[in-house]
Amino acid sequence: MLIGIIFVISVGSFYLIHLLPGDPAAVILGTGDSPANRAVLYKQLGLDRPLVVQYFIWIRNVLHGQLGLSFISQTSVASTIRSALPIDVEMIVLSQVLAFAAAIPLAMRSARKPDGILDRILSAGSFTLLSIPPFIVIVLLVLIISIKLGIPNTGPSSYVSFSTNWIANLESLTLPAFTLAVGSFVIYFRVLRSDLVATLQEEFITMARSKGISRRRIMWRHAFRPSSVALLGAAGVNIGGLLASGFVVEYLLAIPGLGYTLIAAINSSDYLLVQGIVLVVSVGVVLINFAFDFIVNMVDPRISRE
Amino acid sequence: MSDLIEETLLVERPEKSEPLGALFWFCVGWLALNVLGAIFANVLPLQDPLYQNYSFINAGPSLHHWLGTDDLGRDIFSRIVFGSRVSIAVGVGAMIIGFGIGAPLGMLAAYRRGRFDLILTTLMYVFLAFPAIIAVIAVLSFWTPRALLKIILVIGLASVPIVYRVIRTATMAIATKDYIVAAKVQGATDRRILVKELLPNIAPIAVSFLLIGIATVVTLEGALAFLGLSVNPPTPSWGNMINESRTVMSQNPWLVLFPSLALCLFLLCLNFIGDRLRSHFDVTEVKL
């Protein structure tokens, strides 16, 4: 099933690009555009073969790790992706660490006293945050930063890679990671809180209490485990979607991750690059979803037995 | 708590479901205001949203310009009202397409099952696996020149698989219930069952999801504007305005704040109403 989906995605990626209006030749040749030159270019790029054949050639190359040579930049698509991908990964990982670190303890606090003061504030607050899209969060944060610190908001990307200077690296990714974390936090908090509240009503919790076990231990060892299933499910869906919303954030902050690269590629009609990125991202999302399903099954033996 | 106590409460207050509350109606009112503003923008006494008054650049709120002006001297307030047209049109339009196609298909597939369901669902799931946003971005980038209708169309079509899945799941949960089977046995035609029995029961979930969908699409339009993929300037849209504000942030914080506020309030009201409706219709919860 997984293979099937990936296969179809690859076809989709391929045809998507070719279905789009616009002509790579026109872009490449620029002023030297003429029918004759075109024909030569097509032959060079292998674009004169039938579409289906082109697809198979592409797939064969992909499976060898070769995503082609970008028409525009003349660098290997694969290497471009390879240098951009880790940035995304790091950004997402950071954001999720932040989100979980905040969501789990707060959800536990909230679930202990449902409708208590903390719970109400957090629930109302998270609901509000839910309605603030990431790009607005960034804009607002930048506004606050630039007003408070008097730093003008212009300039090239401040991104510094990890190997160069890891402190600066973390600094440069703080803003995007934080922005993504906000959205994730809201989802995780809500899901975990409501699941914990439900789990805490179950009789085995009362039984555990009657065994003289502390509230804290009950929360972590008895309530969290069944509830974490829902949390993992939500995480799977969320992270899959993060790849996409991360793009906008990247683009805004000029961080050279996949999103930024993709947008730039689209703008410069760099078809091969677009194709490659779309393929990698889509496959990535699918794999993540499958991985999470798998983990969920491991955590809760009930599900696999049903 | 013992069953008897729960039973007693249900007997005492059988009709009592979670009340909608004042805040709910406030949100409805706000949304209605936005919609009316969008529809009647032309006839309302507003400044011209496109008129650039160079003597009033980046002005703060004043009697003349309620919310101030932007970096080209245009009145922010009227641009926000006119901008709501884009957001609302995209939100509603895309959902009409999404639901118009996805919902009937979903219901039909869940009800009929069989090969029809199998083929259609597999197809939809494949589409679902593909990150829709990327497709939307790609298509909109290449399909120039930009137009509101194109945006609505693309987003609408992209939302079909999700709508399909939600409606199908909801229908399946109900279609297996006994009263549907009973109706069938009594000889009711499929059409009748679909309309009279299934539809009313799906309605709460569908409406709730519809509202969430509109919120998502409106957010998407905002994000697209940041990528330069929404309507072309100088047409105002909330996303456009916020995007434009980025360059003059320090001089004109109003340009950042007011459209953001408009967008966020709109989304907040939508989410709130959707959430409220959901808990109102969920009669399985017994509240102490």
Next chain:
Amino acid sequence: MSGALLVVRDLATTFNTSAGPLPAVGGVSFDLNKNETLGIVGESGSGKTVLARTIMGLQSRTNATITGSVQLNGVETVGATEDEMRRLWSTEVAMIFQDPMTSLNPVMRIGKQIDETLRVRLAMSRSDARARAIELLEMVGIPSPAQRYNAYPGQLSGGMRQRVVIATALACSPKLLMADEPTTGLDVTIQAQILNLLDGLKERLHMSVVLITHDLGVVATRTSRIIVMYAGRVVEMGNTRDVFTNHRMPYTRALLESSPKVASPSHTRLTAIAGRPPNLLRLSDGCAFAPRCAFASDRCHQERPELQPSAESGHSFACWNPLDPTEGLSRG
């Protein structure tokens, strides 16, 4: 009185619901001595479970008001904080619940669930706890305890699960065990086994037991005293024998008559109690059983009877029109 393990005085639990105050338990007073078994009997909704939880201190106080006094080994528990209660739980008093499937954490191995108590409360080491847990499993009659140690609750039958629950509850040798309908959800044949197990453990561990049930057959031979509850209040209480043979309250009679007896001829019609349990939100000022009672007088509808001692035997009852003490039911 002195030396009593459990002393309950005027215990009342009222729920604060959106429809008004709901008095689930009212005016309950009794003593329980060491090594004694007390039965609490009543229909569902009579308040027995709420009573049990209140005595244990498990009843959450967010929506409920608890008044009165409960003294466990001299320690007052009403109004105690959770921390204070926790010191008593498992080591002084433990509870087992009706449905063993929901009393055990479904995603945790049973061995671990027993270990937990030992390690947290008695600070046992891992290996010691494991050894003791296996001992306990054996004590409650689980075959191949060492293998079963690693099982999940879902892999065991209902009777086995309940045994595990018992093992968990008794891990720290509490002096008092509250058993809330411990056999109700089980097969009839298993019921007897579990009850016998409890009897044996009670002897062995010198434990007092409060046995809560709606089934009179269960309390008949296994308890020394019983309390009959209706609509949250005690309507009759005393030595089991006395209550069974010399009961005065018509409800007690009705309860006894409605339980099927093995020795009665087949196809004997079961005498159901007419009417339905009262709506606790709308209790009248009179006796709660009056609407269903064949002997109700005007006074019964207007004034609620207090417990009074029966002259002939040692037990007490609450009724304005008590039955004639000589009309005892022959034990069947």
